[in-house]
Amino acid sequence: MIATPTAAFVDRTAPDLPALYAAHWRSLxxxxxxxxxxxxxxxDTVQDAFISLYRNQTRLRAxxxxxxxxxxxxxxxxxxxxxxxxxxxxxxxxxxxxxxGAQQDAFDAVxxxxxMIAALRTLPPRxxxxxxLRYWSDLSEAQIAHTLxxxxxxxxxxxxxxxxxxxxxxxxxx
Amino acid sequence: MTIxxxxxxxxxxxxxTRLRAALQAxxxxxxxxxxxxxxxxxxxxPARRAPxxxxxxWLMPLVAAASVVAITAGVVATQTWGxxxxxxxxxxxxxxxxxxxxxxxxxxxSNPAESSGTAKASPAGWTIGQAPGLxxxxxxxxPTWTVRPFSRETGGSPIGSQLCVGGGTDCPIKVITLDPxxxxxxxxxxxxxxxxxxxxxxxxxxxxxGLKDAREVTFGGRPADYRHWVWTCADRSVHEIAQYAVVxxxxxxxxxxxxxxxxxxxxADIAAATTLPPATAPLRLYDQGRATSVTRVxxxxxxxxxxxxxxxxxxxxxPAVPTTTYVIAESLLPPAGSGFAPETALRTALTLSTDxxxxxxxxxxxx
Numbered sequence: 001m002i003a004t005p006t007a008a009f010v011d012r013t014a015p016d017l018p019a020l021y022a023a024h025w026r027s028l029x030x031x032x033x034x035x036x037x038x039x040x041x042x043x044d045t046v047q048d049a050f051i052s053l054y055r056n057q058t059r060l061r062a063x064x065x066x067x068x069x070x071x072x073x074x075x076x077x078x079x080x081x082x083x084x085x086x087x088x089x090x091x092x093x094x095x096x097x098x099x100x101g102a103q104q105d106a107f108d109a110v111x112x113x114x115x116m117i118a119a120l121r122t123l124p125p126r127x128x129x130x131x132x133l134r135y136w137s138d139l140s141e142a143q144i145a146h147t148l149x150x151x152x153x154x155x156x157x158x159x160x161x162x163x164x165x166x167x168x169x170x171x172x173x174x
Numbered sequence: 175m176t177i178x179x180x181x182x183x184x185x186x187x188x189x190x191t192r193l194r195a196a197l198q199a200x201x202x203x204x205x206x207x208x209x210x211x212x213x214x215x216x217x218x219x220p221a222r223r224a225p226x227x228x229x230x231x232w233l234m235p236l237v238a239a240a241s242v243v244a245i246t247a248g249v250v251a252t253q254t255w256g257x258x259x260x261x262x263x264x265x266x267x268x269x270x271x272x273x274x275x276x277x278x279x280x281x282x283x284s285n286p287a288e289s290s291g292t293a294k295a296s297p298a299g300w301t302i303g304q305a306p307g308l309x310x311x312x313x314x315x316x317p318t319w320t321v322r323p324f325s326r327e328t329g330g331s332p333i334g335s336q337l338c339v340g341g342g343t344d345c346p347i348k349v350i351t352l353d354p355x356x357x358x359x360x361x362x363x364x365x366x367x368x369x370x371x372x373x374x375x376x377x378x379x380x381x382x383x384g385l386k387d388a389r390e391v392t393f394g395g396r397p398a399d400y401r402h403w404v405w406t407c408a409d410r411s412v413h414e415i416a417q418y419a420v421v422x423x424x425x426x427x428x429x430x431x432x433x434x435x436x437x438x439x440x441x442a443d444i445a446a447a448t449t450l451p452p453a454t455a456p457l458r459l460y461d462q463g464r465a466t467s468v469t470r471v472x473x474x475x476x477x478x479x480x481x482x483x484x485x486x487x488x489x490x491x492x493p494a495v496p497t498t499t500y501v502i503a504e505s506l507l508p509p510a511g512s513g514f515a516p517e518t519a520l521r522t523a524l525t526l527s528t529d530x531x532x533x534x535x536x537x538x539x540x541x
Contacts, residue, residue, distance in 0.1 A: 025211035030201035039204050047214060054216055083355060112203055113196035135190065136197040149363045154537050167189055
């Protein structure tokens with residue numbers, strides 16, 4: 001039988017997981033999909049993050065730390081899945097990507113800036129993480145540093161280099 | 175904190191505004207507001223945190239007794255002992271590969287295994303056996319402890335072994351392989367690779383964390399970085415983390431987040447008596463420090479890196495370690511014309527990541 005969190009498990013410092021799940025599931029999946037470019041994988045990653053939080057909830061010092069934990073777990077999970085995907089792709093036959101261009105047309109139809117997203121995808125994973133956390137999640141440099149386990153100076157320089165690469169890739173387009 | 179979208183600031187340039195809008199549009203298209211979370215199946219029971227400072231009343235006398243027996247055995251014994259996983263009789267300790275057995279025993283509890291280059295004999299009564307989840311690793315196991323596969327999540331694939339007190343659920347020591355992508359986090363971030371979540375409330379600035387000890391040691395006969403961190407939270411709770419990191423591929427971590435003096439003593443014995451497979455590549459997966467020399471070479475720059483220790487503003491210089499030579503490919507550096515001057519910039523604080531044979535990433539933490 002699968003149990004749901006109950007008062008027996010949740011002490012006074014534990015986060016309200018069902019409430020967190022309801023409130024933040026969508027935004028965390030959006031964060032994940034920007035990192036892995038694949039909705040099912042993003043949803044799996046977020047699900048895993050919540051399960052992991054559930055297992056580790058007694059280690060949180062305060063419920064307020066739960067979202068930071070979830071964000072960190074999602075970013076780590078995305079990175080792990082991208083590594084796995086890279087290995088799988090090395091061992092799988094190559095399949096042509098959308099030869100009809102239908103997917104591209106669909107993206108254009110709803111107004112997504114495909115040129116910018118494509119340019120973003122060419123950046124190293126760490127650079128993508130910094131830019132997504134900064135410009136999607138609106139985290140401060142200190143929060144990004146905490147999430148990624150790097151220094152704030154590194155966040156600053158990585159973001160700067162990332163923007164410069166985007167500028168270069170887009171040919172000066174703004 | 176709520177993940178939200180805010181309008182760009184006045185200082186934001188058009189590229190940043192465009193990036194922000196593109197991310198917003200992409201995320202909303204992929205996960206529209208009409209998409210609702212699926213029902214989540216919570217696990218049966220949440221994991222219980224290991225005691226913060228497990229110190230079974232019998233552990234200290236046991237370690238002391240083991241030390242006495244082991245030292246005595248080391249002095250008088252001339253026999254060799256097997257490495258096949260069988261229980262090792264106390265009176266027959268020694269090193270099979272060394273015709274002149276040296277005295278062995280538990281080092282001072284907080285003293286990690288110092289560099290020696292080869293695995294040493296385990297204390298009396300320990301067993302040596304194939305570590306679950308770690309091919310080729312002959313793991314030393316203290317008497318009355320048990321070893322089990324370790325995975326980060328219940329039901330997940332094992333990523334290593336955990337050592338448990340008796341047959342219980344208190345498993346304060348882990349041995350895992352070092353994921354190259356996590357090498358930087360594993361080695362220098364206070365708390366190490368398993369520090370997730372952190373030990374104190376991240377939103378509370380009243381906690382302190384710091385590097386208590388750092389040494390060049392050995393683990394399983396291979397060079398390793400030893401770190402001992404201490405966290406003191408606002409509620410006065412103290413968390414000690416100790417870690418041996420073998421950084422050349424294949425990398426390994428010997429790790430405890432309940433690393434009181436007794437546990438650190440046991441870890442030192444495990445590090446000394448375990449045997450790891452030999453390194454498969456010459457370079458560390460992660461390194462940091464300052465270049466003492468920078469030389470132009472074909473296609474890049476050769477540097478001699480003087481290693482430093484620590485992170486988050488707690489950098490320690492490490493002059494006792496010889497410099498390591500790396501070649502930084504030109505393609506890893508900012509392009510010419512960007513104002514980047516390699517001869518100067520490479521002499522500032524650097525962090526390098528490698529695949530074991532070449533540098534694949536470089537960062538300048540100072541920005």
